[in-house]
Amino acid sequence: MPEQLENSVQQQEKRIVLDIDRCIGCRSCETACFFSHNGQQNLVHAQASLTVSFPYHCRQCDEPVCLEACTRDAIEKLENGVVVRYKFRCIGCGSCALACPFAAINEDLVHRVVSKCDLCYTRLDAGQEPACVATCTSGALKYISVLENIRDKKWGTRIVAKPGVHRI
Amino acid sequence: MGKHTVTCHFCSMQDNLIFSSTPLFNSVNFESESVLKADYATTGRRACPRGNYCIELAQHKKRLAYSFSNKEIVKSSKALDRILNAFKSSDPDKIAILLSGSLTLEIAYLAVKVAKTSGVKWLASINFEDIVTSNFLNDFDFEQLSKMQLILSIGDVFSLNPSIARPIHDARFAERKNFLSTIDNCRSRTSRFAWLNLRTKPGKVADLVEALAKAAIGDKYLLEGLSIDKSSFEKLLNSLKDYEKVAILYSPGTGHFHNPDRIGFWAKKLAVSVDAMFASLSTSSNGRGISRILAVNDFGDLSGILKAIKNGEIENLICFGCDPIETFPKIAESISRIPKKVVTATLPTAITQISDVVIPTKHLFESTGTILSLEEKLIKLDDSYPVPDYPGEKAILSDILSSYGKGSVVTDSELRTSLKSFSFVTESPAKREFNAGELYAIGFHYPHHHGDGSITRKISWVIKNTLSSDYSVLIGQELAEKINVMNGDSVIVETPIGKAEFTVLIEEDQFPDVILVPAFLPQGRQLLGWDDDLGLIPTTAKIKKV
Numbered sequence: 001m002p003e004q005l006e007n008s009v010q011q012q013e014k015r016i017v018l019d020i021d022r023c024i025g026c027r028s029c030e031t032a033c034f035f036s037h038n039g040q041q042n043l044v045h046a047q048a049s050l051t052v053s054f055p056y057h058c059r060q061c062d063e064p065v066c067l068e069a070c071t072r073d074a075i076e077k078l079e080n081g082v083v084v085r086y087k088f089r090c091i092g093c094g095s096c097a098l099a100c101p102f103a104a105i106n107e108d109l110v111h112r113v114v115s116k117c118d119l120c121y122t123r124l125d126a127g128q129e130p131a132c133v134a135t136c137t138s139g140a141l142k143y144i145s146v147l148e149n150i151r152d153k154k155w156g157t158r159i160v161a162k163p164g165v166h167r168i
Numbered sequence: 169m170g171k172h173t174v175t176c177h178f179c180s181m182q183d184n185l186i187f188s189s190t191p192l193f194n195s196v197n198f199e200s201e202s203v204l205k206a207d208y209a210t211t212g213r214r215a216c217p218r219g220n221y222c223i224e225l226a227q228h229k230k231r232l233a234y235s236f237s238n239k240e241i242v243k244s245s246k247a248l249d250r251i252l253n254a255f256k257s258s259d260p261d262k263i264a265i266l267l268s269g270s271l272t273l274e275i276a277y278l279a280v281k282v283a284k285t286s287g288v289k290w291l292a293s294i295n296f297e298d299i300v301t302s303n304f305l306n307d308f309d310f311e312q313l314s315k316m317q318l319i320l321s322i323g324d325v326f327s328l329n330p331s332i333a334r335p336i337h338d339a340r341f342a343e344r345k346n347f348l349s350t351i352d353n354c355r356s357r358t359s360r361f362a363w364l365n366l367r368t369k370p371g372k373v374a375d376l377v378e379a380l381a382k383a384a385i386g387d388k389y390l391l392e393g394l395s396i397d398k399s400s401f402e403k404l405l406n407s408l409k410d411y412e413k414v415a416i417l418y419s420p421g422t423g424h425f426h427n428p429d430r431i432g433f434w435a436k437k438l439a440v441s442v443d444a445m446f447a448s449l450s451t452s453s454n455g456r457g458i459s460r461i462l463a464v465n466d467f468g469d470l471s472g473i474l475k476a477i478k479n480g481e482i483e484n485l486i487c488f489g490c491d492p493i494e495t496f497p498k499i500a501e502s503i504s505r506i507p508k509k510v511v512t513a514t515l516p517t518a519i520t521q522i523s524d525v526v527i528p529t530k531h532l533f534e535s536t537g538t539i540l541s542l543e544e545k546l547i548k549l550d551d552s553y554p555v556p557d558y559p560g561e562k563a564i565l566s567d568i569l570s571s572y573g574k575g576s577v578v579t580d581s582e583l584r585t586s587l588k589s590f591s592f593v594t595e596s597p598a599k600r601e602f603n604a605g606e607l608y609a610i611g612f613h614y615p616h617h618h619g620d621g622s623i624t625r626k627i628s629w630v631i632k633n634t635l636s637s638d639y640s641v642l643i644g645q646e647l648a649e650k651i652n653v654m655n656g657d658s659v660i661v662e663t664p665i666g667k668a669e670f671t672v673l674i675e676e677d678q679f680p681d682v683i684l685v686p687a688f689l690p691q692g693r694q695l696l697g698w699d700d701d702l703g704l705i706p707t708t709a710k711i712k713k714v
Contacts, residue, residue: 021341024330024333026326026615027634028214028216028220028330030217030629031217031221032208032220131208134214135220138337139334139337139338
């Protein structure tokens, strides 16, 4: 890997990755997301087949299209790379959900706003992992740096998004 | 209030959660409606969906906070007086006490003391699965599971005990790969990850495990009629014998296996013969411990109680934290005819609606006391967060005992002595006949439901996300084509016990002779077969498109 890439800020940023070979589809990540955001589930539930399911997360894009699409400046990218949605600025128009190329933003309105994964940034500030990772019963979800993920070749990590399966 | 490490209310994995308080409106987004917050233990035992429900259960909007008598709020002292009077005025032979498996051992011991003092003969834990699994001594170490070279799962451990998945996967992906194998009567969540899945028809699983155990011991065994591939059988047998680090896990579930007691016996025998770690996993958090406390004191005849209820022999039914109407929907009518009904509950359920007296109680994660761990150790639950002073089971039992001039203190040594004198099963339980058919209805569970589902169906996440699809039976592609149904179509499932309408969900890899019926719904439970001694079992079935 080129040294320049290895040291880039993006590579050091941590993201949630899913090891699909471990996921048993128990949906504990969803319940953790639901309860840690007081009923506003930010995690999108994917159906691999009709009875096999797993979560897929916001990728916290380097250049978030949802941010560009937001008509109310309710979405911002923080210094640590986390793309957050401010509840009181959001009017629930759903533009971000339509713009997201990975369909990681749920179109359904909860508490009149769109749900958007914020990597549980209040937990990150407290030195904890996002709630979905902390609760994952099978060890399928990990919160690791992008670099670590690329380096660790043993990991069969895939991020799954609409419309197809993407490997990183 | 600080941080408190509590134990999950639900399955036998006894996962830990960390409860702490968050000052109201002190959250960044002003989203916090919670006084309590839950966090996850950093140990291997992470909370599954049901574990996550604990935070809502603690502060559920419908939580019972007051005592009720004839559906009116009354002072707890008055409700307790009424319970005592009803108890004293009833013939002890006509009193039945049912215990949930999510109570402490102290409550079970006090219930035994009450029954012995007053002459009550009907006292039992409500789950047949807990009674079955209590009969086998676990030789298990959770921390060592990830180091196993071969793990054999009998039943669907990933659905029934999801938090065991992490060490199993750790073992699978370790340097020396683990070969996860499964024995089941259908395709399950666990078998999809298996290196080898030995599948036989319902009613034959016990024979298969027996054959495996006998082959491991060196005895004669029979494979005829099991319709399994002999080479796969030998492959598994040789692996079990050859590997040094082997674990055998047995999770019967509800209505999933025929002869679950025989399966457990031979699974334990197999574990001993190949020197493997063994764990029988109960449905409830403390079900195995409670069942043993009752059994050593000659209680625990659940089938006797159910028969007595059915025959109208019970006039005073006391339910501690359980709901027999949802657990055994077939006898709902008989229960409603019982003149006196007392229940302790945390949430309104079917039984609380028709009970004379309802007493609010604590969840297991709010209780102080002792539970029996999977590793056969006594664990103290003494780190509960401050909980309102719900009278619960202890107040009822203490009142009754004090009316007989007896105390209600339970010591550790009493519990230890009781548990030590438990006799484990040494002879193979009797083989029970099973009617073969073309199609079988088998009970199944989702990881987001527990037991009869009476609590989990009241969780807001379940109501919002899964409840509509939960009312489905799972069938294979081949069967779906045969009866010409697609996903979401309505079907009628008929068994010798009854019939009910469900929507259908198609699993591509499911076996064509299997209809998986939801055991977490009364609609599913009342379709499953019935064994007087072992409760719900699979049965023959028919399915047709509506």
